[in-house]
């Protein structure tokens with residue numbers, strides 16, 4: 498009863514600041530409770546200036562969303578948070594406001610992967626090149642999920658900001674950005690509204706496919722592709738503007754023959770590396786949980802399908818001078834490196850043939866399939882887009 502009252506009075510704009518916080522929390526928790534999920538409470542900072550990773554992701558996500566749309570400039574306009582759960586999952590939803598819920602697992606998995614990867618000196622050995630990057634440093638000690646945001650005070654603390662953890666963090670930021678923006682894509686491109694029009698108020702979940710959502714399988718697949726397309730373009734837009742991997746260019750060029758693209762090659766390369774890693778780790782989670790039916794193609798094909806959109810956007814904007822073939826070369830190089838890294842860490846044999854097969858026409862067939870479905874979906878979504 499109390500909850501309903503707070504809701505109504507807030508909608509009428511009669512409640513103070515503290516009430517607003519309660520409502521925002523309520524929306525998120527109520528939705529989670531209704532779905533049988535448990536909210537993950539982000540741990541408070543630790544003494545010495547250590548902030549939990551999820552706190553950092555929350556702040557970055559909030560800033561990102563406010564930047565993306567005036568609709569999200571007011572933090573109360575959107576409920577954002579985490580569900581404590583072992584599935585590699587997330588959902589976008591809308592009740593009285595937009596809601597984005599990331600399950601804890603995807604963020605934990607990608608963060609652990611990038612850190613484990615950078616702990617292995619055989620991966621990107623040029624990173625340790627003293628001449629290029631100025632010295633090596635030990636891997637961070639202590640709790641993997643607590644980070645120091647304040648400037649390092651001495652040599653021991655300097656290790657936290659050393660080159661390998663820094664690259665791991667920059668890769669994670671791309672991955673987390675993609676995961677967030679994929680959900681934003683479901684909201685902004687009208688997917689959530691379409692689902693709710695057909696099936697009533699329910700969340701747009703990544704997993705599992707549910708007939709009760711009243712979306713045909715090809716429709717759900719095309720919507721996933723659309724959300725990926727939205728996310729990947731926003732991710733590359735940020736990467737173009739911030740060029741977060743520029744400092745790794747020199748070392749990368751020692752090890753890889755890549756086309757120079759106005760100082761952005763390393764950022765393009767590592768962005769594909771991070772995006773492919775998300776897809777591949779998602780595949781791995783699907784395989785482990787034996788989910789038979791999923792709406793996304795396997796990692797390599799998923800990546801290949803997105804490449805034309807990135808190449809077109811970056812060329813159109815004047816951000817890249819690469820030809821389509823150069824983009825393919827760069828993206829396949831990065832994807833294969835990520836594939837080798839993941840299989841290497843898991844002590845599995847990499848399968849480059851399976852990876853490259855996706856690029857041999859498979860992507861064009863798949864895009865054709867999406868476009869066929871899209872003809873029916875586009876008119877329905879047009880009125881629902883924001």
Ligand SMILES: [Zn+2]
Pocket residue numbers: 679683702703721724
């Ligand atoms: Zn999705």
